[in-house]
Amino acid sequence: MKVVLVPQPEIPTKLATAIAGGEPPDAVRLGGPSVNSLFIDKGHAAPLDDWDPKIGTYDWVPAVQRAVTRQGKMYAMPVNSGCYAFLYNKDLYEASGLDPEKPPTTLDQLLEYARKIAKPSEQIWGHYVLTAPDADTGGEIFEAMLWAFGAKLVSEDGKKVIANSPEGVAALQWYHDLVQKHKAMPVKQVTEAIMLNDFLTGKVGSIFTTPALLARVAKARFLAGAARLPAGPKGQTAPIGFGTIMVFAKGKNKEAGWEFAKFIGLDPENAAFWNISFGQLPARYSYRDTSNWQEYQKKEPLVLAYLEGQKDAALSYFGPGAAEISTQFGRAIEAVVFGQKTPQRALDEAAGVCQSILDRELKRAAE
Numbered sequence: 001m002k003v004v005l006v007p008q009p010e011i012p013t014k015l016a017t018a019i020a021g022g023e024p025p026d027a028v029r030l031g032g033p034s035v036n037s038l039f040i041d042k043g044h045a046a047p048l049d050d051w052d053p054k055i056g057t058y059d060w061v062p063a064v065q066r067a068v069t070r071q072g073k074m075y076a077m078p079v080n081s082g083c084y085a086f087l088y089n090k091d092l093y094e095a096s097g098l099d100p101e102k103p104p105t106t107l108d109q110l111l112e113y114a115r116k117i118a119k120p121s122e123q124i125w126g127h128y129v130l131t132a133p134d135a136d137t138g139g140e141i142f143e144a145m146l147w148a149f150g151a152k153l154v155s156e157d158g159k160k161v162i163a164n165s166p167e168g169v170a171a172l173q174w175y176h177d178l179v180q181k182h183k184a185m186p187v188k189q190v191t192e193a194i195m196l197n198d199f200l201t202g203k204v205g206s207i208f209t210t211p212a213l214l215a216r217v218a219k220a221r222f223l224a225g226a227a228r229l230p231a232g233p234k235g236q237t238a239p240i241g242f243g244t245i246m247v248f249a250k251g252k253n254k255e256a257g258w259e260f261a262k263f264i265g266l267d268p269e270n271a272a273f274w275n276i277s278f279g280q281l282p283a284r285y286s287y288r289d290t291s292n293w294q295e296y297q298k299k300e301p302l303v304l305a306y307l308e309g310q311k312d313a314a315l316s317y318f319g320p321g322a323a324e325i326s327t328q329f330g331r332a333i334e335a336v337v338f339g340q341k342t343p344q345r346a347l348d349e350a351a352g353v354c355q356s357i358l359d360r361e362l363k364r365a366a367e
Helices: 008-020 033-041 062-067 090-095 107-117 140-148 166-181 192-200 211-218 254-265 268-278 285-289 291-299 303-310 322-337 343-366
Strands: 027-031 077-083 085-089 206-209 224-227 240-247
Touching: 008 027, 008 033, 027 033, 027 254, 033 062, 033 240, 062 077, 062 240, 077 211, 077 254, 077 268, 077 303, 085 090, 085 211, 085 303, 090 107, 090 224, 107 166, 107 206, 140 166, 140 322, 166 322, 166 343, 192 206, 192 211, 211 224, 211 303, 224 303, 240 254, 254 268, 268 285, 268 291, 285 291, 291 303, 322 343
Parallel strands: none
Antiparallel strands: 027 240, 077 240, 085 206, 085 224
């Protein structure tokens, strides 16, 4: 086996070049629904049902299976999954007079707890959200907040950006209140790296994050707890992510590509080991019963909250223009938490720009 390592952001371009040159790999590991859909919808992925006619009947996490299925056939092997959950600092909770064994169950309660924990003069903060003006900030967690308040990013038919509904404004108002009203988070640009680093200092009460960070959190100098994302007025759905191994339709040795995909994705112990190594969750429910995974759960009990959230997790928007649209909403979030715009104005302006992006991409797809 010849393995070629490519940084995740470069994979689409590298693969497109290889395909254009008639040299696609036999198999490739792809992350997320957008990248998988890019190659599935352009006809580059081989249907795995050709090798295993029963593959669509296995106990895959439903949202993940739907993302790689077209006309009843699966075009990529899900090999890992993940979703967001709530991580919190039990030591800070106890020091603030909160029960460290009872994390907040609602977003309103989270604001209350964050306000109690925060001591701005001592640089102690109640809760962090992403605020940098990029696609991460306006992506999965923001969409989860929209769902929690009963809003959606894009209409059901995929043609209209609707995040600036009253419910969407209420979701962004929550961000505003966390930072501007309750002073429970500093006014600054927060990326995923900054969020994790600040949390690990022991001076941040809680964060929303993925299971990939649990290994670092488990080594922190404070005791951490985990729970499902707190519920909003209309829901508690966590956004889900996943990775696959895709076999290319024009690969020179598709059989070898399938054998590799099967070795990782259809062998329970191998699949469990793969996920433990990457800090992810199995993409099939039955793989949680393997000896490898059961042992891991005992050593890393924080992962249980993620498994619970995974049961009804959903895919965030991954349609045309997804990255650009997420970036625009990231900028809207930044403007609100910095006190530069009201939630209504920020969302109205972002929705207008995003509608132009969506219209452009839909037109391209139709040509």
